[in-house]
Amino acid sequence: MNRIPYSEEFDLSVVHDLDELNNMAKLCIRCGLRQGCTGVVFGEGNAGSGLMLIGEGPGADEDRLGRPFVGKAGQLLDNILQAIGLERFTHTYIANVVKCRPPGNRAPGPEEAMQCLPWLHRQIELISPRIIVLLGNTALQYLIDPSARITKMRGHWLTSKSGIKIMPTYHPAALLRDMSKKRPVWEDFQKVSEEFKKL
Numbered sequence: 001m002n003r004i005p006y007s008e009e010f011d012l013s014v015v016h017d018l019d020e021l022n023n024m025a026k027l028c029i030r031c032g033l034r035q036g037c038t039g040v041v042f043g044e045g046n047a048g049s050g051l052m053l054i055g056e057g058p059g060a061d062e063d064r065l066g067r068p069f070v071g072k073a074g075q076l077l078d079n080i081l082q083a084i085g086l087e088r089f090t091h092t093y094i095a096n097v098v099k100c101r102p103p104g105n106r107a108p109g110p111e112e113a114m115q116c117l118p119w120l121h122r123q124i125e126l127i128s129p130r131i132i133v134l135l136g137n138t139a140l141q142y143l144i145d146p147s148a149r150i151t152k153m154r155g156h157w158l159t160s161k162s163g164i165k166i167m168p169t170y171h172p173a174a175l176l177r178d179m180s181k182k183r184p185v186w187e188d189f190q191k192v193s194e195e196f197k198k199l
Contacts, residue, residue, distance in 0.1 A: 012122040018047055021122055025099055030115040033100035033108070038063045043095030043123060045088060050199045051192070052129035053077070053094045054120070055171060056138040057108050063101035068094045073172040077135075080172070080185065084193040091196070093127055095120060097142050113142045124164075131195055132164055133188075136171030144168070155188050167192050 015021045022042040028034065041058040044067055053069075061071035069077050069088075081088055088094065098108040098116040108116070120143075124132070134140045137150045143166075144158065150168055158166040169188035170181045 012118055013125075015122060016126070018123065018126055021119065021126065025119050028099070028116075028119070031100075031112045033098060033102060033112055033116075036103050037101040039066050040099045041066055041068050041096065041101070042099055042119075043068060043093060045093035046090055047093050047127045049091050049093060050130040051086075051092045051133070051196055052124065052127055052131070053092050053133045053135060054139045054143065055094070055096045055135040057096045057098040058101040059105045060101065068096055069172075072176060076172040076175060080189055083186070084189050086193070086196070093129070095123055097138055107138050113138075117142060129164060130199055131192060132160075132166045133192055134166060134168040136174065138171075140168045154184060155191070157191070165195055167195075 012021070015024065022040075025042055026040045028040070034040070037058070041062050055069060058068065059071050059073070061074070062068055068074070078088055081092065086092065097113055097120060099119060100116075102108050102112065134143060137148075140148045140150050140153060144153075148168075150170060153168045154170060156168070158168070160166060167188055170185050172185075175181050175185060
């Protein structure tokens with residue numbers, strides 16, 4: 001299959017299937033990240049669960065395996081979910097702001113994120129989650145407000161124009177660097193668990 005650039009004029013709203021969207025995303029070369037990574041990490045999980053988790057972007061382990069949140073931060077996320085009675089493949093769908101690994105696991109730049117966000121926005125539309133958990137500053141800033149800070153907004157419910165309940169919290173990688181964030185994240189996911197039980 002020939003690699004074709006994703007065109008700004010192309011209307012992703014005509015794509016009505018996650019698998020088709022995934023196959024198209026694999027061909028995207030809109031930014032330089034695709035040239036420096038192994039492959040596109042689209043997302044995975046139960047698209048019908050009602051709960052979507054959105055992180056920053058793939059790291060080295062994710063890039064190697066082609067799956068989101070499989071490194072140390074991903075293992076911690078699995079443990080957090082398990083502690084509130086959820087299992088990632090049954091109860092969540094997990095994706096990232098960017099689908100390709102930024103070099104050195106750095107945060108994606110504004111241009112990289114803006115080129116990749118149409119894929120995520122269409123994912124959200126197709127999945128139609130009732131609850132979204134934004135994991136970290138990058139997801140919060142690119143999906144809610146560029147000036148937002150996770151330290152100020154975590155733990156507080158937001159609601160999208162379409163009625164999706166949104167919970168910002170710290171990225172699991174932040175907990176690995178600073179264990180004092182563990183309790184706030186636990187409190188945030190307890191709120192998520194309470195809402196999930198209402199679905």
